[in-house]
Amino acid sequence: MIEFMTQNVNRPRIDFRLISGILGGLLFFLGVAMLLPLLIALIYQESSWSAFLITAGGTMLIGGTLFYIFRPKDELRMREAFMIVALIWFLGSIFGAFPFTLSGSLESYTDAVFESMSGLTTTGATIFGGITASGIQNPDIESLDKSILFWRSLSHWLGGMGIIVLTLALLPLLGIGGMQLYQAEYSGNTADKITPRIQETAMLLWTIYVGLTAGEFILLWLHPSMDWFEAINHAFATLATGGFSTKNASIAAFDSVYIDIVITVFMFLAGINFALHYRLFTGDSKSFFQNREFRFYVLLTILFMAAITVGLLITQDYSIGKALQYGSFQVVSILTTTGFGTDDYMLWMPFTSFLLFLLFFTGGCAGSTGGGIKMMRLMIIMKNIGREFRQIIHPQAVLPIRIGERVVESKILKTILGFFVMYFIVFAAGAIIMTLMGFDMMSAMGASIASLGNIGPAWGEFGPVDNYAKVPILGKWVLLMLMMIGRLELFTVLVLFTPWYWKN
Amino acid sequence: MIEFMTQNVNRPRIDFRLISGILGGLLFFLGVAMLLPLLIALIYQESSWSAFLITAGGTMLIGGTLFYIFRPKDELRMREAFMIVALIWFLGSIFGAFPFTLSGSLESYTDAVFESMSGLTTTGATIFGGITASGIQNPDIESLDKSILFWRSLSHWLGGMGIIVLTLALLPLLGIGGMQLYQAEYSGNTADKITPRIQETAMLLWTIYVGLTAGEFILLWLHPSMDWFEAINHAFATLATGGFSTKNASIAAFDSVYIDIVITVFMFLAGINFALHYRLFTGDSKSFFQNREFRFYVLLTILFMAAITVGLLITQDYSIGKALQYGSFQVVSILTTTGFGTDDYMLWMPFTSFLLFLLFFTGGCAGSTGGGIKMMRLMIIMKNIGREFRQIIHPQAVLPIRIGERVVESKILKTILGFFVMYFIVFAAGAIIMTLMGFDMMSAMGASIASLGNIGPAWGEFGPVDNYAKVPILGKWVLLMLMMIGRLELFTVLVLFTPWYWKN
Ligand SMILES: [K+]
Numbered sequence A, B: 001m002i003e004f005m006t007q008n009v010n011r012p013r014i015d016f017r018l019i020s021g022i023l024g025g026l027l028f029f030l031g032v033a034m035l036l037p038l039l040i041a042l043i044y045q046e047s048s049w050s051a052f053l054i055t056a057g058g059t060m061l062i063g064g065t066l067f068y069i070f071r072p073k074d075e076l077r078m079r080e081a082f083m084i085v086a087l088i089w090f091l092g093s094i095f096g097a098f099p100f101t102l103s104g105s106l107e108s109y110t111d112a113v114f115e116s117m118s119g120l121t122t123t124g125a126t127i128f129g130g131i132t133a134s135g136i137q138n139p140d141i142e143s144l145d146k147s148i149l150f151w152r153s154l155s156h157w158l159g160g161m162g163i164i165v166l167t168l169a170l171l172p173l174l175g176i177g178g179m180q181l182y183q184a185e186y187s188g189n190t191a192d193k194i195t196p197r198i199q200e201t202a203m204l205l206w207t208i209y210v211g212l213t214a215g216e217f218i219l220l221w222l223h224p225s226m227d228w229f230e231a232i233n234h235a236f237a238t239l240a241t242g243g244f245s246t247k248n249a250s251i252a253a254f255d256s257v258y259i260d261i262v263i264t265v266f267m268f269l270a271g272i273n274f275a276l277h278y279r280l281f282t283g284d285s286k287s288f289f290q291n292r293e294f295r296f297y298v299l300l301t302i303l304f305m306a307a308i309t310v311g312l313l314i315t316q317d318y319s320i321g322k323a324l325q326y327g328s329f330q331v332v333s334i335l336t337t338t339g340f341g342t343d344d345y346m347l348w349m350p351f352t353s354f355l356l357f358l359l360f361f362t363g364g365c366a367g368s369t370g371g372g373i374k375m376m377r378l379m380i381i382m383k384n385i386g387r388e389f390r391q392i393i394h395p396q397a398v399l400p401i402r403i404g405e406r407v408v409e410s411k412i413l414k415t416i417l418g419f420f421v422m423y424f425i426v427f428a429a430g431a432i433i434m435t436l437m438g439f440d441m442m443s444a445m446g447a448s449i450a451s452l453g454n455i456g457p458a459w460g461e462f463g464p465v466d467n468y469a470k471v472p473i474l475g476k477w478v479l480l481m482l483m484m485i486g487r488l489e490l491f492t493v494l495v496l497f498t499p500w501y502w503k504n
């Protein structure tokens, strides 16, 4: 664990000027990114060009002004980092919502923030295509402007970029949820300054991210059912493990074995630690294939694929090919928290649907764009069970948990177990609030875990062919906050609400 | 942690002769206990007297013979203790099942073992009153002989006696699930020999157990709706947090505010650590009321009572009195894992029923007759969340968890967190098997947690007005094993299936 360095001893404990300056810079970047959907709107001569022009201009202006006024140059400290991380996703969603309302695609600003947060957190839960609690019919996805569709996918992709850097460069330094495990490996010497290190790591990882996106884009574009626009949108949504589609029926709309396979493979790749991808890219295939978390991820994927394929074969009257195609797609989609769909698992029999429900509590590898509890934590939690059995038989022995050669410190183990417990507490709290709004237990639990785990489609009234329009306004704010809390590994956000954050 | 002493260096590592001898002694005691229902059968001139005579005679003969042949006199060691604990509940159920089949009350021996295990583990799930998967109509509860009803309640009460001693005298020495916390407090000097210590502790705690049972018996008997027989049966089932009733409709059959209040209070008392009851009995009320686990238990009970009462008022159209009466009863019944019912919570609205569903994952205090995860563990798990938040802000600090003045060692904390994770793994495994048998997700999850947590009534097809007759034979064996695994704090049983138990 590093102590963040202070260059100016006269700075306040939490320097809001520094925070505002950095947030301003990040907002400016978001405004610049909005020029892309503006370009799409101009190319396709869509009326929503003005919505993007106004929002991009406003966001750049506000962001740029904040950055100019406060010109951040002091070194970032821990408490400031927490606040910036929590606020940038929140502010990003607040600004990112305007294109939806200004273009007239959505009447309700709450719905717009929901869609925007769902995009930036790579959740992929949508309110398009349904009727809201106050009776507004939201337009369906296929009736939206291309620029709006592009903004949804781009928000996923930007959120994915952000999360890779956050989890691999910043969270290890902040000691969140056991991410310290990745500290030495990927963040360089801890005596270095934080900012240049983040920038350097970010550039390397983003190269991989852009490369994989380009690869999927080309493979999808090659297929006659996908034009370049659909290919780029789905590539964005896949690499971010986002799940927004340009089709009402998600990937099922293309009804293509080729497309299903390409997307299954790239969802799986998006669920792998990007630092590990970088290793493979630099020729270090040994590190890649011997990585314990990667192996655990492969094992779990194969196990669930096999069980669900066999389950579908027996109970659903599918052919072997169809059971494998649909089983694999849905398993990888939920395991990686992408949330694309090719089959309505609400119609599956209890055994297969329950196995899929269990996958809602997993998530991709740490350092991937996937959300949820994540492979690294589940693996360590499972190893701890084995340790516990040995400990009972050898009460006096000191039995560390190892990942390969490396010993997991007792402190990190406790942090990971604490994360696991906290995850279930937040999940239960979210579900309680949803039952208060009258949703049945499975729908309520589904909506809570699908938001917290950044999955998107859920259960019951929020199944893969349904949407979140019907949730009352307060419920939408709860779910979008769950998305943010889950995306930022719980503690990063929640620590701001504890007295210890504010005390010295 | 103690090292169990060996008096005979020539003994094998796991001395099966010693194990057989002790099991024989315990079985002999079970056979003696069966003389009580035999007496009831003779008093009421029921034909089932012969079933009890044969079973009591056979059990005493086999148990006595084993005890006589192997005459256990060596000191018990850890591995032997694990095997005895796991086997005695299993053998007890195997022998305890015979009165059900020999009397003709049940055709299926599997059903008889299910009922017997459900009794001895204080679960209270029943297969009476339903039709089995092979089409047998099991008789309903009210049509059973009084001696059979008495044997069901008595099996609860004996199981409760066993569990109090197990959790307060033996498990702390075996280091299971964080029970080490109770080691110094209630088990005397760890250098003492194990057998006399267990006997002494047992006698003190059983005095309280018998006293509370007698108290409830008298209070129930005072009510005109209860004769002495019903009063004794319900007192047995309450103090054991068992839940078998002599009525098809459980406590709802009596439709009495007085009876509901008496049983609510005694379920609550049965959920308290019996070592704490002993302190209160010896005049140490300060220890009692300042005990952290007790306070946490009171707090959780009040919170859920209030929330569910308000929920029932708003959503169920109940009067305030009825909402409080039914809400409190169901909350205490599920929280303590008793499983008595006065209202069908399957008919409640999502908010109230989901809150009750969450209580399926709690359980009474450690050292009570209640099952489940238990208050002590939940309290420490919650405290660990607070510690985690402080740790994030103060990464270098050493922050122990305290219960009152006492520091919870890091090792014990890990054990408790490991227990929590293992509990969810076993729960999920049980639910998967139930979905394989075609039960829907809520029914499958309900049956698994209601068995593992020794609660009894569950969800969906296994709601409080339903029963377990319909489960296929294999499923019944899975559920009854879940009851045993849960009752014995998971690791005590499961460690027998690890290689570490069998290796040196
Ligand atoms: K997603």
Ligand SMILES: [K+]
Pocket: B122, B123, B124, B241, B242, B243, B337, B338, B339, B454, B455, B456
């Ligand atoms: K029970």
